Amino acid sequence: MKNFTVTGVKPSAFLEEFADGLKQTFTERGYNFEENTDNEIRVVFNLIDPEKPRPFRRKAQATFVISILEVDSINDNTFEKAYPYLIRSLANHLIYILHKGDTTELYFISPEQGFYRMEYSNGQDFYNHVYNRLEPIASAQLVIDNDFMEDLGDALWEGNEITYKLRDSGKKLDEMDLLPAPFPLDKYLSQRDMRQLKKLYGIGGLSYGNLSSRHDHKDFWMSASGIDKSNMQKIGQDILYIKGYNPTKNTMEISIPPKVTPKRASVDAIEHWMIYREHPNVGAIVHVHAWMEDIEATEVNYPCGTLQLAEAVADLVKKAPDPSRAVIGLKNHGLTITGRDLDDIFDRIDGKIIRQVPMI
Template identity: 60%
Template sequence: MPGQEGVEAHFITLERGHYTIRHRPGRDDDFFAEIYERLHPLASSRLVINNIFRTDLEPELWNGDEITEQISRAGKRLDAMNLLPAPFPVHEILTERELRHVKRLYGLGGLSYGNLSARKDRNRFWMSASGVNKAKLEVIGQDILLVSGFDPAIPAIILSVPPHVQPRRVSVDAIEHWMIYQQHPEIGAIVHVHAWMEGIRSTEINYPCGTIELAQAVSRLLAQEPDPSRAVIGLKNHGVTITGRSMDEIFERIEGKIIPQVPMS
């Protein structure tokens, strides 16, 4: 479309917000190559939003454990830090019809912001559900779920739930957390919030949330950190992914350092 400085291509995504590619006179090939570089990850990435629910959760975990208690406390702390609202007023930007389309497109039960997870054992971790009030994470299988596997053939996240509850879907970022825990066994907890911290490196990733490619990219970034188990990955125009040895340890590190508004550029 024509802009003040010539032809421009505008992109709007849930992850990156709005950004622009400007055409430079005589550089048509570069202009379209850059558009392709932006579109290709969006078009080719593999979204993992399917959930497989198995009623095989151990009875002693039906009411949670000390790890789910940490996650519940962490959700309340995020609320107290004013980090649960959206980084931008999506309900004011989209019409009801557009919002329904976004939810259907991404398989979302509702729009809530940020997610929390903590390792249960070598191959399993607890994680907040999609579209729930993070300040009130109480019911196992509905507010907090146990991720017990990943089936790449479908692809789908496998969840162990109690037999007596109607389960909710796990957070769309479950595949990212799954890959991080698998590749970094020293990591015990992960917090993702749509907020920022001073002095962190801003990384530009153009993959949608909930995709295998985004999960791989974040895991690679963690591998480059001096200590992947105590890292902060800043995703440009989106938020931060914070790792720790435990949920409580993460909050000890970030207390007073979080900026609620994500800087947009």
């Protein structure tokens, strides 16, 4: 399904020109333009009003929504001003268009805090550049659905030495204070929109990372989505037993104790699964929204929870001098760090973390 549409508020003269450029470029690259937004659509450009940024109501989880907002005011902190519009419009991406006198700047913003700038120019090279930025992430395959099975052995219902260590390491992660943005989601979204956000993205709250530890040659334990990492207690809710990935159903398979209402797995579970499967010497993985100097990074800022991001990270782990002790950058996002165990990871990154992720 390679189709797209443009919807939302009535465009200004500039936005009409910008939308026409997008239409022409996406059409030339093999996408079909859809007038009827009731159809299932892959990519949606949603023009929003700064006073009432209305979401586009998706018909399918795979629909990738790019909100577009045009403003004239200049702010000291463009990211802080723009990011709430991404959240309030329930978008996968935001193009924040800022007119500054004789120039116009475009800021591209993702939920993971990707934030990079382009200067507008009315030419095909510019629109090709926009397409090359957006299309790979818009066409990526999300793996965020969970298949919960009440088949966890009773010896593990209260956890084991691995989950105890995971709890201790969760406290270390919390102490790093890497919460990515000062915007509580429920400050900007209604309860209905919060439910929609969780359904679409598997997001339980603004996350400051996740961590996992191998159980055996094929399974692993992992922190759940949107939880307080400093207080991980209940098996099946705070800490999940990941059994594998089902490519037919496109779901992560998770074992839980009976009569437990589970929380969703972190959207990065597919990435962790892929690394553990390919590298038997990897005993633990930590993901943080921060950076380190002199590291290899992915070329494309694929969204969290996509098969393409998992494959890109796993490929860089494979190319590392020691895959069991790799530090991989996720472009415009953060780090995935492998280790022999969790202590090994935290010892290696101690004092080396840079809080600000570079945006390119």
